[in-house]
């Protein structure tokens with residue numbers, strides 16, 4: 001099954017057999033080599049939050065670790081703030097996001113370390129693995145959430161093999177980023193979303209585990 005440009009699909013993140021997070025994405029390209037999705041600023045997504053009967057740890061990192069460890073969360077809505085093009089290749093333990101400012105200028109790169117995606121009946125499933133690499137359009141990069149990732153591995157929430165796999169993947173992506181290899185060296189400055197694409201919305205049933 002392939003999707004057509006403009007189709008709206010759901011990206012599910014799943015942890016301990018429950019939906020961790022969900023967001024709608026607009027299909028840009030669907031080929032055997034890669035998937036491209038558009039996630040415009042203003043898109044409403046569902047993110048995990050501390051249930052009301054527990055005290056919230058207060059800061060985001062402590063909350064994420066607590067929720068992943070306990071396997072118990074509720075969902076709240078959050079509005080996405082930076083328009084991104086997602087670039088995913090089958091088997092990769094990361095996604096590359098190219099981002100734009102509201103003016104249409106390139107904002108930068110975001111490499112999201114995550115489990116390889118699998119196709120579902122209504123989109124794709126993967127799981128965020130905390131660690132990120134952020135870079136300017138001209139590829140000056142820095143780590144994001146490295147401390148959160150280290151804590152998750154140290155506490156065994158992410159097992160040691162996953163920790164090693166993610167660190168190796170990050171090192172490889174940084175090498176490709178520094179070498180301006182695809183997708184980094186492609187011409188994204190002139191890429192624009194189809195103006196006919198509306199802000200995508202999650203369908204009813206987004207909180208069911210994807211088939």
Ligand SMILES: [Mg+2]
Pocket residue numbers: 129130131132144145
């Ligand atoms: Mg992160």
